[in-house]
Amino acid sequence: MNLLLNEIKQKLLEKGLKVTPQRLAILQALMTHKNHPTAEMIIEYIRYNHPNIATGTVYKILEVLVEKELIRKVQTEKDIMRYDAIMDKHHHLYCSESERIEDYVDSELDELLEAYFIKKGIPDFKIEDIRLHLNGKFLNLE
Amino acid sequence: MNLLLNEIKQKLLEKGLKVTPQRLAILQALMTHKNHPTAEMIIEYIRYNHPNIATGTVYKILEVLVEKELIRKVQTEKDIMRYDAIMDKHHHLYCSESERIEDYVDSELDELLEAYFIKKGIPDFKIEDIRLHLNGKFLNLE
DNA sequence: TTATTAAAAGAGAATGATTCTCCAACAAGT
DNA sequence: ACTTGTTGGAGAATCATTCTCTTTTAATAA
Numbered sequence A, B: 001m002n003l004l005l006n007e008i009k010q011k012l013l014e015k016g017l018k019v020t021p022q023r024l025a026i027l028q029a030l031m032t033h034k035n036h037p038t039a040e041m042i043i044e045y046i047r048y049n050h051p052n053i054a055t056g057t058v059y060k061i062l063e064v065l066v067e068k069e070l071i072r073k074v075q076t077e078k079d080i081m082r083y084d085a086i087m088d089k090h091h092h093l094y095c096s097e098s099e100r101i102e103d104y105v106d107s108e109l110d111e112l113l114e115a116y117f118i119k120k121g122i123p124d125f126k127i128e129d130i131r132l133h134l135n136g137k138f139l140n141l142e
Numbered sequence C: 001t002t003a004t005t006a007a008a009a010g011a012g013a014a015t016g017a018t019t020c021t022c023c024a025a026c027a028a029g030t
Numbered sequence D: 001a002c003t004t005g006t007t008g009g010a011g012a013a014t015c016a017t018t019c020t021c022t023t024t025t026a027a028t029a030a
Helices: A003-014 A021-032 A039-046 A055-067 A107-120 B003-014 B021-032 B039-046 B055-067 B107-120
Strands: A072-074 A082-084 A091-095 A101-104 A125-138 B072-074 B082-084 B091-095 B101-104 B125-138
Touching: A003 A021, A021 A039, A021 A055, A039 A055, A101 A125, A107 A125, A107 B107, B003 B021, B021 B039, B021 B055, B039 B055, B101 B125, B107 B125
Parallel strands: A091 A125, B091 B125
Antiparallel strands: A072 A082, A091 A101, A125 B125, B072 B082, B091 B101
């Protein structure tokens, strides 16, 4: 049993979820592929080892994982949902020419923003979380 | 003919779009209601004066308006799209307990961010636009 | 003002991601 | 191993959105 799977098991148990092969596979797929995949992409990947997993099951599991805060939905302008297993604070780089979305981690920026809003504040709004959407072009090939 | 409608006509003509009652109604609805409505909400509102407008027409017009940059899609975690007619640079406040989304304009913040990224830069990424998603709770009633 | 024509709207079917239902299988504690 | 509530499978159902095809209309020119 590899280390990642044990880690995932642990996460599931901590949230009071039963450990099942399907859940392990989906979380493992999401933690391995950091490209913010769609449900479709996850299904395709998982079917290599789990040929019989039902699409409805995948959607249901993704929903549960989002609810339990083990993964996140990624906001896009498309009606196809994408998912993210990185739960540490980070922002996203959105390609304006493709569907590519990359993580952007910058604790200096986070501190800057936090300080800014502590000083400035927003009337009648209590900030819980700040996420930047940086739209632009990637200069390297994926 | 009221001022807003003339203004909207102008916008359409500038983009090379024919001026139709349906397009006027949709843009007028979006410019009047700044709540980032769904297509469904726009249809419901418009039908008061345009009982016969087809839903397909509304979707088609919204698509054209997005393409011509007269309106924007608002990113959410739902698979129901929402639209925004405010094209000036602004950010969004997302309510963590409801579907409410409010605009947040802050040119001081924009300058701060611009300066930060000019200084810092992101490897292999050319920023075109920076949008903040501020998640939290509204302390007033809508 | 009317004629012309490409663009746009209408109606309703089609699509496709996601959700739901209902039953069988299974994980986890006894 | 046994029991039970939870979870997965299969496929139908849903519903926002898109597509197709036809009719209407806005904008231009005669």
